[in-house]
Amino acid sequence: MQSLQDRVVVLTGAAGGIGRGVALGLAAAGAKVVLNDIGVSLAGEGGDASAVEALAADIRASGGQAVANRDSVAGAASAARIVQNALDQFGRIDAVINNAGNLRDRFFFNMSExxxxxxxxxxxxxxxxxxxxxxxxFREQRSGAYVHMTSTSGLIGNFGQANYSAAKLGVVALSKSIALDMARYGVRSNCIAPFAWSRMTDSIPANTPEELARVEKLKRMGAEKIAPMAVFLASDAAREVNAQIFGVRANEIFLFSQPRPVRSVHRSEGWTPESIAEVAMPAMQHEFYALERSPDVVNWDPI
Known part of the structure; x- marks a missing residue:
């Protein structure tokens, strides 16, 4: 089904893993795709354009339309060139899929600026x-879709990823703000938390039997499994879907909760530190969240 026929989509981080799977899914759905990737390693090393150029060539050879772009998302001017590339090549832009990523894992107390x-x-x-x-x-044409990749490292938590977790939870708040500000123009914004084996997950430490078992499970989760949700959210079929957070894990799709009050306590005379300790905390503690990581919460086998 050509659900994105003649629509123009900008996809960042397109060259490998999840990005490549989404790129092929977009092309199969009829989209004209700007494939953005600067071609460096997760550590920022290198600068090889061959992967994204080859992907664009593969899509064109299969009858699709794609162009490679190597501008950085990390600067306003270079990011603007990515969007301008879509306008120059295809005359419009209909969706943005923010997938570009990197890792600098380190325990918080050792993390450098x-x-x-x-x-x-x-x-x-x-x-x-x-x-x-x-x-x-998007405002001028009164339509458009944003799809942002978040992570359970931000939604739930993980070791050694203060930078990544903060960024990914920030992406959720950014997506919600975009949805609120742009809804009047017919523009929507949603998030996907992907579970898939890719360059990002390939860096997960596997030094204990439990960590090795987790990595083996991840290896069975193909990056291509993320593509259908990304294609759907970029298409008009998702016109009624806005400001949501989805997870995709092999053949599972999650809808994540969003922060809302779960318990309140009131004291007519106000609170003191002592009464908070004696009354408020005991009343609320049964609703406290445990100090858990993503694999502690999403702990069942998806296969």
């Missing part, structure tokens, strides 16, 4: 800059 900033720049700033560049065009 550079490791913090480099991850925030790509995931959070990059999602903002590319989305912001597309916004005037």
């Amino acid at each position: 550079a490791e913090w900033r480099e991850v925030i720049d790509v995931h959070l700033h990059g999602s903002f800059f590319v989305s912001r560049a597309a916004a005037p065009h």
Whole structure:
């Protein structure tokens, strides 16, 4: 089904893993795709354009329309060039899928300023800059779709990823703000938390039997499984879907909750530190969330 026939989609982080699967899914759905990837490693090393160029060539050879782009998402000017590339090549833009990512895993107490900033720049700033560049065009045509990749590292938590977790939870808040600000123009914004084996998950440490078992499970979750949800959210079939957070894990689709009050306590005379300790906390503690990581919460076998 050509659900994106003649629609123009910008996809960042397109060259490998989840990005490649989404790119092929978009092309199969009839989209004209700007494939953005700077061609560096997760650590920011290298600069090889061959993978994204080859992907664009493969799509064109199969009868699709695609162009490769190597501008960085991490700067406003370069992100604007990505969107302009879509306009120059295809005359319009209909959807943005923010998938570009990197990792600088380190325990919080050892994390450097550079490791913090480099991850925030790509995931959070990059999602903002590319989305912001597309916004005037979406407003003018009174249509458009944003799809942002978040992570359960931000939604739930994980070891050694303060930078990545903060960025990915920030992406959720960014998506909600975009949805609120752009709904009047017929523009929607949603998030996907993908579970898939890719370059990002390939860096997960596997030093214990439990970690090895987790990695083996992840290896069975193909990156191509994320594509159908991304294609759906970019298409008109999702016109009534806005400001949501979905998870995709092999053949499972999740809808994630969003923060809402779960319990309140009231004291007519107000609170003191002592009464908070004696009354408020005991009343609320049964609703406290445990100190859990993503694999502690999503702990069942999807296969």
